[in-house]
Amino acid sequence: MFKRFVPFFLLFVGLALLPAPGPAEDFSAxxxxxxxxxxxxxxxxxxxxxxxxxxxxxxFLYTMDEYRxxxxxxxxxxxxxxxxxxxxxxxxxxxxxxxxxxxxYFSKRKYIPRxxxxxxxxxxxxxxxxxxxxxxxxxxxxxxxxxxxxxxAGQWTPYxxxxxxxxxxGKRLVSRRMSNRLKKLNQEDIEALLNFYASVN
Ligand code: HEC
Ligand code: HEC
Numbered sequence: 001m002f003k004r005f006v007p008f009f010l011l012f013v014g015l016a017l018l019p020a021p022g023p024a025e026d027f028s029a030x031x032x033x034x035x036x037x038x039x040x041x042x043x044x045x046x047x048x049x050x051x052x053x054x055x056x057x058x059x060f061l062y063t064m065d066e067y068r069x070x071x072x073x074x075x076x077x078x079x080x081x082x083x084x085x086x087x088x089x090x091x092x093x094x095x096x097x098x099x100x101x102x103x104x105y106f107s108k109r110k111y112i113p114r115x116x117x118x119x120x121x122x123x124x125x126x127x128x129x130x131x132x133x134x135x136x137x138x139x140x141x142x143x144x145x146x147x148x149x150x151x152x153a154g155q156w157t158p159y160x161x162x163x164x165x166x167x168x169x170g171k172r173l174v175s176r177r178m179s180n181r182l183k184k185l186n187q188e189d190i191e192a193l194l195n196f197y198a199s200v201n
Pocket of ligand 1: 030033036048050052060064085087102150151
């Protein structure tokens, strides 16, 4: 009779020894989920996944809202053994408290500009275009998080190229002042800007 109780007893002891899943643990699991794609501390190692480290708190929340409210298209992707997903689904599953926690966490991580090949001639043309069309909002050559805009300098070029395409085709909605600026540019100007942002770090 006694013997039959032993396993139950052990089971309860075992459960008591397991750390209770508290909010802190949930949060670090959430961060790890983001880091699968966005890289450790939000510095992405993959050209189609943007780095998200070091963005401003407000800018981060704004961006996540754009996904939540479906104002921003996002590429579909699939990871081994995972269903296909898009950033919109991920954002819509997060609570306001999660989002504030993530904004706080990633805004405090150090942004590491990606070192990428660039054409120096195009980059210097891009520098002039940036100064006259973009610097007003994307401060310090697109390096300054305090402007509450996404960091452009040292962001992955393939990711940025896709964003230009999505903004210009109207698939990604941005403020009219921003899209009006972009519409004044031709494809060569955009390539020059991309080379410029790859050159700044
Ligand atoms: C399975 C991969 C994946 C996961 C997991 C993921 N993301 Fe993303 N994320 C992406 C991709 C891809 C994009 C670019 C989407 C696009 O605009 O096409 C993106 C874009 C973003 C952006 C916009 C960056 C910018 O420069 O505008 C933010 C912010 C972001 N993700 C935050 C998060 C957070 C926070 C988490 C965790 C809760 C997360 N992501 C989880 C793949 C992922
Ligand atoms: C009036 C202010 C303003 C001007 C001028 C402006 N932008 Fe922006 N830009 C923004 C804002 C705000 C966002 C965030 C948009 C959003 O997600 O809704 C943004 C986002 C972007 C993004 C997306 C980055 C990412 O990681 O998702 C790119 C690329 C960009 N801007 C490039 C440019 C370039 C190049 C110029 C100059 C030709 C420019 N912008 C001029 C305000 C501006």
